[in-house]
Amino acid sequence: xxxxxxxxxxxxxxxxxxxxxxxxxxxxxxxxxxxxxxxxxxxxxxxxxxxxxxxxxxxxxxxxxxxxxxxxxxxxxxxxxxxxxxxxxxxxxxxxxxxxxxxxxxxxxxxxxxxxxxxxxxxxxxxx
Amino acid sequence: xxxxxxxxxxxxxxxxxxxxxxxxxxxxxxxxxxxxxxxxxxxxxxxxxxxxxxxxxxxxxxxxxxxxxxxxxxxxxxxxxxxxxxxxxxxxxxxxxxxxxxxxxxxxxxxxxxxxxxxxxxxxxxxxxxxxxxxxxxxxxxxxxxxxxxxxxxxxxxxxxxxxxxxxxxxxxxx
Numbered sequence: 001x002x003x004x005x006x007x008x009x010x011x012x013x014x015x016x017x018x019x020x021x022x023x024x025x026x027x028x029x030x031x032x033x034x035x036x037x038x039x040x041x042x043x044x045x046x047x048x049x050x051x052x053x054x055x056x057x058x059x060x061x062x063x064x065x066x067x068x069x070x071x072x073x074x075x076x077x078x079x080x081x082x083x084x085x086x087x088x089x090x091x092x093x094x095x096x097x098x099x100x101x102x103x104x105x106x107x108x109x110x111x112x113x114x115x116x117x118x119x120x121x122x123x124x125x126x127x128x
Numbered sequence: 129x130x131x132x133x134x135x136x137x138x139x140x141x142x143x144x145x146x147x148x149x150x151x152x153x154x155x156x157x158x159x160x161x162x163x164x165x166x167x168x169x170x171x172x173x174x175x176x177x178x179x180x181x182x183x184x185x186x187x188x189x190x191x192x193x194x195x196x197x198x199x200x201x202x203x204x205x206x207x208x209x210x211x212x213x214x215x216x217x218x219x220x221x222x223x224x225x226x227x228x229x230x231x232x233x234x235x236x237x238x239x240x241x242x243x244x245x246x247x248x249x250x251x252x253x254x255x256x257x258x259x260x261x262x263x264x265x266x267x268x269x270x271x272x273x274x275x276x277x278x279x280x281x282x283x284x285x286x287x288x289x290x291x292x293x294x295x296x297x298x299x300x301x302x303x
Contacts, residue, residue, distance in 0.1 A: 041199040041200050044228055045200055045231070045249045048224045048249070
């Protein structure tokens with residue numbers, strides 16, 4: 001079982017290759033979309049690379065859930081994620097920092113849940 | 129002009145690898161502008177040919193249930209030129225294939241000379257998705273009509289020389 005630091009190093013290499021960013025940009029708190037410039041298609045590339053570098057399988061939607069806040073599910077109201085929506089996020093994304101997001105659950109900030117640290121925690125749980 | 133940047137498959141091992149040929153010809157008009165007095169195959173069109181080779185390899189793996197679209201080229205390196213008279217061989221290997229998409233690595237060679245190498249990521253679109261039914265075909269790596277024209281030969285082992293296509297003549301091109 002590698003340490004969290006070792007996992008972060010490998011995740012960093014993965015993101016440098018997938019997103020063309022510098023390795024010092026890949027900090028645990030960096031957001032994939034906002035800070036590292038990832039686009040939706042990059043998530044698939046990242047999943048492929050993580051599977052290879054850690055020799056694990058990542059089923060669709062487990063690391064990067066899709067349709068996180070679909071309007072018709074009652075998870076969003078007035079541009080904010082509702083309490084039910086936050087519950088859904090906690091369930092779907094146990095490795096994300098949902099509590100920080102919950103303080104100001106503006107829908108436009110939802111992509112900030114995808115951070116480097118989230119990937120590291122996801123991988124660490126997988127390797128246990 | 130049709131958006132076909134490969135001429136023929138010469139090997140096709142389902143779910144594993146495929147090799148295709150692109151004959152570069154001085155009859156291709158764009159070569160007269162790229163560049164005047166120094167005609168070379170544009171790198172972007174080589175990427176397209178590599179993506180068509182890899183995209184059909186991926187599409188066939190899923191029985192063509194999805195529209196395979198070129199999503200991302202994480203890596204491409206050009207090592208040398210391809211000029212009129214050169215026969216480019218694109219050798220694609222399927223790296224990942226799953227419901228959402230897949231990825232390939234492709235080498236482009238002329239004889240023993242390495243011309244380019246690339247990694248390409250594809251995304252899948254459902255063929256019955258009405259939202260995408262009007263997408264310009266240039267964006268598609270795979271279309272059924274492209275397969276008809278290319279008449280893919282399948283080799284059980286993928287070994288050169290054992291390939292035979294639907295009309296039984298394709299294997300002759302393999303060296």
